[in-house]
Amino acid sequence: MIPKAFDYCRPKTLPEAISLLQQHGDAAKILSGGESLIPMMKMRLAQPEYLIDINQISGLEYIKEEDGYLKIGALTREADLEASDLIRSKYPLILDTAFSIADPQVRNLATVGGNLAHGDPANDHPATMLALNAEVVATGPNGERSIPIKEFFVSLFTTALQPNEILTEIRIPAPPAKSGGAYFKLERKVGDFATVGVAAQVAVDAKGVCQQAGIGLTNAGGTPIKAEKAEEFLRGKPLDDGNISQAASLAADDAHPSSDLRGPAEYKISMVRELTKRALTKAVNRASQER
Amino acid sequence: MTTKRAVDITVKVNGKEHFAAVEPRLLLVHFIREHLALTGTHIGCDTTNCGACTVLLDGRAVKSCTLFTVQADGRELRTIEGVGNSSALHPLQEGFKEKHGLQCGFCTPGMIMSACALLEKKPHPTEEDIRWGISGNLCRCTGYQNIVKAVQYAAEKMSASASQA
Ligand SMILES: Cc1cc2nc3c(=O)[nH]c(=O)nc-3n(C[C@H](O)[C@H](O)[C@H](O)COP(=O)(O)OP(=O)(O)OC[C@H]3O[C@@H](n4cnc5c(N)ncnc54)[C@H](O)[C@@H]3O)c2cc1C
Ligand code: FES
Ligand code: FES
Numbered sequence: 001m002i003p004k005a006f007d008y009c010r011p012k013t014l015p016e017a018i019s020l021l022q023q024h025g026d027a028a029k030i031l032s033g034g035e036s037l038i039p040m041m042k043m044r045l046a047q048p049e050y051l052i053d054i055n056q057i058s059g060l061e062y063i064k065e066e067d068g069y070l071k072i073g074a075l076t077r078e079a080d081l082e083a084s085d086l087i088r089s090k091y092p093l094i095l096d097t098a099f100s101i102a103d104p105q106v107r108n109l110a111t112v113g114g115n116l117a118h119g120d121p122a123n124d125h126p127a128t129m130l131a132l133n134a135e136v137v138a139t140g141p142n143g144e145r146s147i148p149i150k151e152f153f154v155s156l157f158t159t160a161l162q163p164n165e166i167l168t169e170i171r172i173p174a175p176p177a178k179s180g181g182a183y184f185k186l187e188r189k190v191g192d193f194a195t196v197g198v199a200a201q202v203a204v205d206a207k208g209v210c211q212q213a214g215i216g217l218t219n220a221g222g223t224p225i226k227a228e229k230a231e232e233f234l235r236g237k238p239l240d241d242g243n244i245s246q247a248a249s250l251a252a253d254d255a256h257p258s259s260d261l262r263g264p265a266e267y268k269i270s271m272v273r274e275l276t277k278r279a280l281t282k283a284v285n286r287a288s289q290e291r
Numbered sequence: 292m293t294t295k296r297a298v299d300i301t302v303k304v305n306g307k308e309h310f311a312a313v314e315p316r317l318l319l320v321h322f323i324r325e326h327l328a329l330t331g332t333h334i335g336c337d338t339t340n341c342g343a344c345t346v347l348l349d350g351r352a353v354k355s356c357t358l359f360t361v362q363a364d365g366r367e368l369r370t371i372e373g374v375g376n377s378s379a380l381h382p383l384q385e386g387f388k389e390k391h392g393l394q395c396g397f398c399t400p401g402m403i404m405s406a407c408a409l410l411e412k413k414p415h416p417t418e419e420d421i422r423w424g425i426s427g428n429l430c431r432c433t434g435y436q437n438i439v440k441a442v443q444y445a446a447e448k449m450s451a452s453a454s455q456a
Contacts, residue, residue, distance in 0.1 A: 001337055005295040008315035008361050031362075038357045039339055042318075051315065053362065079351070103427025104405065105342060108351040109358070190426050 003041035010053045014166065017054055018141055021164045024050045030166060031055070032075060032114035035106050036123075060113075060168060063087060070172040074113025082107065091172075092286055093181025093201050097128040100183060103191040113167045116152070119159040119223075122193040126153060126224030127216030128183060129170065131199040137169035138162070146171070153223040176211065179203040180286025184275040185218065188262065194218045195262040196271050198251070200279035202239060204287050210234045215247070215280075219262075220255035220272055227251035230276065239284045248276035300364040304329070305373030313360045320344045320355040322363075323370060331371035331400045335429070342428030345401035346370050352408040354427070371400035374407060382445040382452075383407060392441030394432035402428050406442045414450055416442070 011017040021028055029048035031037060032055070040046040054060070060075040063084045070091065072081075081087050081098035088095055101107060101115070101124050115125040116136060126149075129136075134149045138161055152160050161167060175181075181201035185194045197218030203211040213234040215227040230250035237243045252273035259265045297312040304327060311326060323332045323346065335343035337356050344355040347369040375381030383403050386392060393399045402425055409416060409424035416424065421442045422435070430438060 002318075003316045005314065005316050007295050008298055008359070010361075010364075034359070034362070035339065035357060038359070041316075042337070051359075055362070103342070104408075104424060105345055105352045105354045105427040106339065106357075108348075108353055 001042035003038070004044060004047040006041075006048055007050050008053065009050060010056050012056055014057055014139060014168070017052055017057060017166060018139065018164060020050070020052050021166070022141060024052075025163055028052055030117070032111040032117075033077065033106075033109040035102070035110040036114060036118045036120065054166065065174065068174050070174060072112050072170045072172070074111060074117075074167045074169060076112050078102075078107035078110050078112070078115075079104070081112070090175075091181070093128055093131065093183055093199060093283070094172075096181075096183035097124050097199065100124055100185045100187075100194075100197070106191075112170060116170065117159060117161060117167045119153060119155075119157045121153075121156065121221060121224050122219045123224075124183070124185065124194065124197055124199075124218055127197055127199040127218040128181075129172070130216030130224055130226040131181065131201040131214035132172045132175075133214055134173075135171040136160075136167055137171060138165040139168045140165035144168070150226055156222050175201070176203045178205070178287050178290050179212075180283045180288070180290060181214075182279045182282035182286065184279045184282075186271050186275060193262075196220050196255070196257060196268045196275065198272060198275040198279045200276065200283040202234070202280065202283045202287050204239060204284065208238055208284075208288065210237055210239050210243075213247075213280075215251055215276060217251065217255055217272060220257045220268065222256070225254055225256075227254045227276070229254060234280075239280070241281075244277055244280045244284075247280060248273045251276040298361045298364070300361060302360075302363045302365070303367045305369055311360075315359060315361050317360045318356055319346070319358040319360050319363055319368075322360040323355060323368075329370050329372050333397055333400060335397065335401075340429065341398070342401040342405060342425075343398055345404040345428065347404055347408055350408065350411065352405050352427075369404070369407075371403060374403060381407075382448040383410075383442065385448070386441035386444035387438075390437050390440040390444055392433065392438045398428060398430040398432075402430065402438055406445065409442070410446055410449060414446065414453070416446055418443070 027049035185197035199216040201214040217225040230247040257268040333343035335341035
């Protein structure tokens with residue numbers, strides 16, 4: 001499969017990349033890992049006139065804690081998350097998610113920024129970032145702005161990014177003591193997109209009462225879903241089996257999957273309920289083992 | 292239709308520098324097979340699933356059907372031709388031969404490139420590590436058992452010769 005011909009630009013700086021976007025508007029597309037964009041171009045579902053490869057822009061690949069946030073540069077690869085000691089020791093939800101994406105070759109190229117900017121509800125990081133209440137930093141002609149993740153996913157393949165903006169950073173508020181998270185994904189084979197997936201993040205107090213809860217759903221609707229009714233329900237309650245079950249049912253109420261090759265909608269809704277239970281239970285276990 | 296600019300690139304392939312002017316849309320796998328005539332890198336699915344097109348880009352395994360040649364500009368590639376040859380087999384190639392890690396052989400170059408990247412990161416992999424390391428490569432013939440054994444064979448041989456050195 002051969003993509004439609006295009007012109008290739010490889011800016012060295014962010015301002016240069018942004019001015020190329022301003023110049024070419026809708027005719028241009030950003031290239032990060034290319035693991036979603038190139039397959040779409042080969043199938044001619046995407047036919048950009050200009051491809052703006054941002055991989056030579058330095059300073060967009062990092063994982064660090066700063067000012068009360070975990071900050072992830074947009075060009076950070078899945079393989080870098082897997083290898084990061086910081087992610088391994090403190091952010092189990094992100095580690096689970098990175099491991100569940102595609103295969104080793106794809107993870108060597110695919111970026112966290114691209115995973116979110118693609119706006120695909122089948123991608124795994126959106127649910128995780130919804131559970132973690134992340135912020136997305138977009139850089140455009142007028143500088144930076146921060147977009148709460150809840151407002152980021154507008155519709156299928158459409159995000160709050162303007163055509164002249166580049167996603168440059170993902171910020172995750174530092175989790176309080178006794179926090180834990182987990183990602184559960186139902187897939188037909190290793191490396192497949194999710195039939196459905198559930199990301200859960202909780203913080204508990206010394207008595208095991210829920211202080212914060214975040215739940216995100218993968219491939220359970222036209223956009224990634226934040227299961228807010230379930231989150232709300234759990235806050236201030238002990239995280240016992242009964243409350244977890246009830247939260248799981250509330251999360252399933254928020255799922256609106258469609259029937260497709262991966263299964264009928266009814267089955268997917270049941271799986272959201274079950275995976276929410278499992279993800280919350282594991283998140284609580286991990287939280288209680290912390291400090 | 293406007294004509295699209297060709298781009299000048301320099302890429303080191305199996306230790307040798309190549310210069311070329313390529314159309315931006317030229318996929319890396321086509322450059323490797325058709326321009327460099329290195330046909331050991333295969334095209335199976337052409338949809339990023341099978342791993343037959345796996346090569347190492349700056350030491351990391353990638354699927355060359357899902358990369359434009361221009362993205363490899365200034366970088367280093369390793370293909371199956373750079374791993375060993377029929378008079379001096381790489382321990383992985385020897386392992387695939389000894390342990391019957393192939394039948395039709397279509398997946399083999401990609402399998403070996405993925406295994407190469409794995410052994411560089413993890414010289415003493417567990418069976419689980421090996422299965423995980425080749426999880427982006429499909430084999431329609433062998434059922435994977437002997438591929439795992441072939442990689443184990445290579446890991447043992449390579450660590451034995453490393454400890455002798
Ligand atoms: C075989 C296969 C299996 C996969 N399985 C999974 C899976 O299980 N789970 C999963 O989550 N993903 C999966 N993916 C998708 C993969 O993770 C994608 O690569 C990822 O979603 C997009 O990241 P990228 O860096 O490759 O983005 P690209 O493909 O480069 O870009 C994707 C889109 O986002 C835009 N974009 C990229 N970066 C930016 C930026 N910084 N600012 C603004 N716009 C930007 C591009 O213009 C494009 O429209 C799979 C892909 C393949 C090929
Ligand atoms: S040909 Fe590239 S993954 Fe199958
Ligand atoms: S040996 Fe035939 S596909 Fe693997």
